[in-house]
Amino acid sequence: MPKIEVDEKRCKGCELCMVACPHQVISLSKNFSPTGYHPACMVKPEACTGCMLCAFVCPDVAIEVCK
Numbered sequence: 001m002p003k004i005e006v007d008e009k010r011c012k013g014c015e016l017c018m019v020a021c022p023h024q025v026i027s028l029s030k031n032f033s034p035t036g037y038h039p040a041c042m043v044k045p046e047a048c049t050g051c052m053l054c055a056f057v058c059p060d061v062a063i064e065v066c067k
């Protein structure tokens with residue numbers, strides 16, 4: 001099953017990946033990242049298709065898609 005891994009040191013919580021995901025897989029964590037942001041996380045992992053749209057739109061190259 002495909003999944004994403006978010007590099008919390010890079011993520012700035014901009015929500016672009018949330019908007020880009022066609023299946024509402026991503027939301028922002030309630031926890032803080034090491035750099036003080038709410039990082040992106042998977043909230044509906046079963047819906048991820050591995051399409052990589054989230055990774056393409058992330059301006060901080062924080063998302064890796066694992067297939």
Ligand code: SF4
Binds near residue numbers: 022053065
């Ligand atoms: S790979 Fe596609 S389906 Fe999976 S979280 Fe990213 S945008 Fe959503």
Ligand code: SF4
Binds near residue numbers: 006011
């Ligand atoms: S697009 Fe990148 S920086 Fe923005 S919330 Fe998503 S993972 Fe974080």
